[in-house]
Amino acid sequence: MKKMTPTEKSEAKWGLLFVAPTIIGLLVLNLYPIVNTIYQSFCKTGDFGRGNTFVGFANYQKVLTSPETWQALWNTVKYALIEVPFGVVIALILAVLLNKKIGGRSVYRTIFFLPMVCAPAAVAMVWKWLYNTQFGLLNNVFHTKVAWISDPKIAWISIGAIGVWSIIGYNMVLFIGGLQEIPGDYYEAADIDGASGLRQFFSITVPLLSPTTFFIVQTRIIGALTIFDLMFMVMDKTNVALPKVQSIVYLFYQYAFTNGNKGYGATLVVVLLVFIMLLTWILQQAEKKLVYHN
C-alpha cells in the first residue's frame, strides 16, 4: 500500500468526519436493524422483545412450506409486473414530450409530479373511494358495476394502477434529467440524415438513456417488491380479494405487529431480502449487456 502524505492523511481524516453523520445513521438505523431482524428470524420471539429463544430454522421451515408465503410473494411480483413496466414506459413517453419546447411545459411537469408529493395514505384513501363498487366515481361515470378491489381477478390490477399513477411523476423527472444530458448534436445529425422522429427516439434516445432507465428499473423493482401501504390502506381486512393481493410486507405486518409474532415476521422479510438480492444480482449481470455506456 502506498504511504499517505500528511495532506492526504488530513484530508482523509476530515473527509471521514464529514461523512460520519451518514455512516452513523446507516449503522444505527439500517445495519443494526438488519442484523437484529436476521437474528430474530432464528428465534421464537418473546413478547415485547424479551425472552427470545433460539429455534434454528424452525421459522424458515414454517414460512417456506406455507402456501400463504408463496401466494404473497407471487402477489408482490404481480404488483411489480404492473408498476415497473407501465411506470417506466409511460414516464418515458411523457418525459420525451415534456422535454420539447411546448407551451405550459412546467405546468404539465408539475401536474404529473403532484402525486409524488401527496401523502401515500391520502392517495390510497381517495382511490379506495374512486374504486368503490356501489358509490365509486369510476363505476358511476362508466355506468359499470365492477368490483374493482373486491374481485380477486382484477383487484391486483386496480392496486397496480394506483402504483403506476403515483410513480409516473418521479420516473418522469429522472428521465427528463437523463434526456437533457444527451447532446443535441446527435439529433441534428440524424435530422440531416433524414431520420424520422420515431427512428431518432429508438436509435438515439433509448440507447443513450439506458443508464437512467436501468437505474429507474432497478430502484423501482426494489420499491415495488417492498410495497405495503396501498394494500393496507385500500383493502379492508375482510376484503375477500385480500389473499390474492396482499404483499409479503403486508403479511409481515400482519404477523409481526398484529399477531405479535416477531420471529415469523422477521423470517418473512429475510426471505424477501434474499429474493430481492437475487434479483438485483441478475439485473447487475444484465446491465453489462443491456446498458449502453458512452
Next chain:
Amino acid sequence: MKGRKILAAAITLGMTAGVIFGASVNASADYSVSELQVNIWDNNQREGLQQIADEWTKESGVKVQINVVDWDNYWTLLEAGASGGQMPDVFWMHSNTAQLYMENDLLLNLDDYIAADDAIDLSKYYEGVVQLYNSNGVQYALPKDHDTIALLYNKAIFDKYGVEYPTDDWTWEDMLAAAKTITEAGAADGIYGYAINTSNNQDGWYNIIYDYGAQVITDDHKGTTIGSDEGKAAMEMMRQLLEVGAPQTTVAETGTDSLFQSGLTAMITQGSWMINSFYTSENASDYAWAMLPYHDANGNGACDEGERYSAYNGLGWAASYNTADPDAAYSLISWFCSEEQQKKQAELGVTMGGMKGVSEDFANAFPGMDVSAFTRAEEEGDLFFRPYTRNTTVWEDALQQAGAFLDPWQNPSDPELMAQACDNAQTIIENAIANE
C-alpha cells in the same frame, strides 16, 4: 404587519403567563412532573375526558395531555413503546391485550395504591372488568367504563316500506322477517334491511352465539363451543340474516356505518361507544335504538333469563411501569375512576361507567335520542364478557377472514358452508389457544 405584531405580543404574553402560572403551580404541587401523557384511541371521548382531567389538573397542578391514536396504530405504538421503555404515563387497556401486558410487568402494580385510597372500592365495579385487569392477584388497571350492544335502526326506511319499528319483544326471527321485507322492497333503491361484516363480532354475531347457548370462548378462557350444535344453530340464524342483508363485498368496501349513515341500510347492531358518532350524524333524528333481539329457546313467547345476551367489555385505566411519577399517574387514574367522575363521565355522554349504578345519567346525555336500550340491556337481559384469551387478535382476525367466516359471508345461500365455517372456527380457536 400590524396583525403580526399583535400576534407576536399575544404569543409573548401567553408564554410569560405560562411561565408565571407554571412556576406558581409547580411550587405548590406534590408531584415531580408538570405534565402527564395520556393515550386513548377514541376521538369521541377526548373532549369529555379532557374536561374531567382538567378538573384534576386544578387540584394537582399537573397538566394532562390526551393524545388520540386510532385503534390499529394505538397497539403498534404501545407495543413499540413497551419494548423500548417509552410508554405514555397513563393509557387505556383492552381485553384483547391486557393479559400480555400484565404478564410482562409493563403496567404499574396498583395494589398498594388502591389499598391506601379511600376513593376506590373494587367491589363497586363490574366484576368482569375488575377481573380482566387482574393477573396473579395483582390489580394492574382500574375499570374505566363498560359498554353494551343495541340495535340501531333508521325510522325513515321503516316508514317508507311500511314496516313496524323494532321492539323489545323482537326475536331474531322477527328481525329476519323485517330485514327481508325491507331488502326486497328496497331492491330498486339499493336499500338493505340489514348489514353486518365478519369484523362486527362483539357488536354483532357474537351476541347471537350466546343467545343460542354457545360460547365463543368458554368461561375458563381455555376453549370454545362455537362448533357445537348450539353454535351452528346460532350461525345458521346469522346465515339467514346475511341472505337478506347487504352483500359482504359491499360491507367490506363501504363499511356498515357508512351504509347506515347514507340511508342505505335499515338496521345495524352497534356498541354504546359509537352512540356519539350517530348522535351527531346528519340524519340523527331518523335514528333510534332498540335492545338486541332475543332467541326464544324455550318457545314460550317471552324473553326469559339467558335468552337475550349483550356482549360487554370495559376499558381499564393503566399506568406505565416506568412512569416518571407513579403517584401522579395513580392519582389521575383514581380521579377518573372515582364515583364522582364516573358519574360525570356518564353525564357528559362519554361512556357508561366502569362502576355499577352510576350510568343512569348516560341515557339522558343525548337529548332527543333515546339510548336507554343500552342500560336496559343489562337491567332486563344478560351480559357476557367480550371473549378473550391471552392473545386474542390471533384467532379473532383469523375468524374474520377466508378459511373461517368470510366464506359463508360471501355465499350465504349455502348452509353447509356456514356449518363448515363453525367447525373451522372451532379448530382455529383451539389451535390459537394451544400456541399461546
